[in-house]
Amino acid sequence: MNVFLEQTPYFWVIGGILLLALEFLIPGTFVMFLGIGAIITGITSRLFPMEITTQIILWMGTSLSSILLGGQIVKKLFRSESSVDPFVKDDFLGQxxxxxxxxxxxxxxxxxxxxxxxxxxxxxxxxxxxxxxxxxxxxxxxxxxxxxxxxx
CATH class of the missing domain: 2.40.50.140 (Nucleic acid-binding proteins)
Known part of the structure; x- marks a missing residue:
């Protein structure tokens, strides 16, 4: 079991990279944030050895944090154009x-x-x-x- 715990940081990083790659197939940026959480978990668990349960909790926390923080950043970078009225304005007047x-x-x-x-x-x-x-x-x-x- 000790050998497995020594290898888990690499599994987290590889899994995170796979999730980042999967983002190209599943649009919406959600999977990307899960991948970022996995990479952070892998790096952290490599620097500070921890139990698998702690790693899973860390992954959940870092994924949630990256979703909340990254979601705000993505909204600022990629502003959507929307209007209050979903119809094209005034295209009907005078018809x-x-x-x-x-x-x-x-x-x-x-x-x-x-x-x-x-x-x-x-x-x-x-x-x-x-x-x-x-x-x-x-x-x-x-x-x-x-x-x-x-x-x-």
């Missing part, structure tokens, strides 16, 4: 679309077809019958506010 279901004044129930999808629609001024062409004025969540257009 002329057909009415699929009669649109009521200030009430949900009406529908328009925009980019191959049927959307809820309301009117602020008048009831608009099916088949009429309307202009999109604004969007509130998944509901368009529309007005009739004359195609003269």
């Amino acid at each position: 002329i679309v057909p009415v699929e279901v009669d649109i009521l004044v200030g009430q949900l129930g009406g529908k328009v077809k925009f980019q191959g999808t049927v959307w809820d629609a309301v009117s602020e001024k008048e009831r608009i019958p099916k088949g009429t062409m309307v202009r999109i004025l604004s969007r509130d969540n998944l509901t368009f506010t529309v007005e009739t257009v004359s195609l003269d």
Whole structure:
């Protein structure tokens, strides 16, 4: 058993390197942090001989620390571009679309077809019958506010 304990630091380092390599196959950086914890555990257990149970606890602690600390570093290095609104802004304004279901004044129930999808629609001024062409004025969540257009 003593021979095994003398070799465990090398197993930790080799395992850590394998986990780092595995990161290329499993994206997400999680496996990389486990590998970093294993390498730190291998180096530490080589410098300060310890029982396997202590090594496992050390690996869990260093992996958790590297996940927490490394996660913050990765977030700062690779900033994601996000916006509050997941839709492309204002690509719908002014578009002329057909009415699929009669649109009521200030009430949900009406529908328009925009980019191959049927959307809820309301009117602020008048009831608009099916088949009429309307202009999109604004969007509130998944509901368009529309007005009739004359195609003269």
